[in-house]
Amino acid sequence: MTLEALADAIRKYMTQWPSEAETAQRYLDLLVHPDAFERTHLPGHITGSAFLVDPAFTHTLLVHHAKLNRWLQPGGHADGDQYVAGVARREANEETGVMQLDLLQPDIFDLDVHPIPERKDFPAHDHYDVRYLFRASMDEQVVVSEESFDVRWVPLAELERYNAEPSLLRLRAKLPR
Numbered sequence: 001m002t003l004e005a006l007a008d009a010i011r012k013y014m015t016q017w018p019s020e021a022e023t024a025q026r027y028l029d030l031l032v033h034p035d036a037f038e039r040t041h042l043p044g045h046i047t048g049s050a051f052l053v054d055p056a057f058t059h060t061l062l063v064h065h066a067k068l069n070r071w072l073q074p075g076g077h078a079d080g081d082q083y084v085a086g087v088a089r090r091e092a093n094e095e096t097g098v099m100q101l102d103l104l105q106p107d108i109f110d111l112d113v114h115p116i117p118e119r120k121d122f123p124a125h126d127h128y129d130v131r132y133l134f135r136a137s138m139d140e141q142v143v144v145s146e147e148s149f150d151v152r153w154v155p156l157a158e159l160e161r162y163n164a165e166p167s168l169l170r171l172r173a174k175l176p177r
Contacts (some may be wrong), residue, residue, distance in 0.1 A: 001083040006130075007031055013108045027128055036128075037078040044126030045112070048087030049075020051109060052098065052136045054153065060171060061136060062130055062162055063095050065149040067119075071154070071162035073171070075129060084130040092134065096146045096151050097143025101134040108122045109133040110174060133175075 001009075007028060014024040036040040045172075051073050052061040062071045074095035078087045085103060093099055110131040118124040142151040154162050156172050 001085070003031060004083055006082060006084060008156045009108050010111070013111060016107075023113060026113055026151060027086060027111060027130075030128055032081055037080050037082055039077040039079060042123065044123050044128055046078045046084060047075055047129045048084040048091060049073050049129050049131045050088040050092035050134050051131055052057070052092060052096070052099070052101065052134050053104075053156075053171075054138045055135055057156070057175055059138060059150065059153045059155055060159070061092075061096055061098065061142065062152055062154050063145075063148040064152070066147055066149055068116075069149075071152075072168065073131070075131070085132045088132045089134070092136075095145050097145075098136045098140050100140055101136050102134045104176075106134050110167075110170055112170075114167060 010024050010027050013020045030036045030044065030046070030079055033041060037046045039045055051176065053059065058164040060073070063074050065072050074092040075088060078084060081087050085106070089101055089103070092101060108130055112129045112131065113126050116125055138153050144151050153158070159169055159172060
């Protein structure tokens with residue numbers, strides 16, 4: 001995916017979710033920077049993540065992120081890769097061990113800008129997370145990576161027990177009915 005294709009996808013997202021136009025515009029503003037896909041770009045950079053759902057749309061696969069100590073969807077840094085759906089797939093594979101993922105829609109599923117706290121080796125910054133929707137089988141064995149404490153299929157009806165942030169709860173609200 002080219003930079004212009006991603007910008008077009010973000011503009012399309014703006015028309016689909018007009019209440020999120022301000023957030024989407026922040027992405028378009030970021031994309032004018034040549035290093036927007038590099039983790040060293042501050043004050044923020046592009047990341048990609050995957051909302052993984054089972055075929056019945058009743059569960060999602062979450063990782064208990066070790067550095068942030070929160071339950072989240074798998075995802076991570078683009079590291080220069082402008083094909084953010086591919087970044088999301090790669091990160092989901094690495095963080096969950098689930099290899100068979102079906103991209104359910106080529107369009108962006110969700111956008112979220114969230115702060116990442118300062119660490120001793122890196123300042124606080126924002127992740128401009130581009131999120132895609134994938135289907136995976138609950139029968140495929142999950143693996144806990146070194147980046148996580150746990151990986152678990154979570155009933156969508158119980159998301160709040162794991163993480164009540166609106167950014168995660170939008171998954172349930174935006175799922176096709």
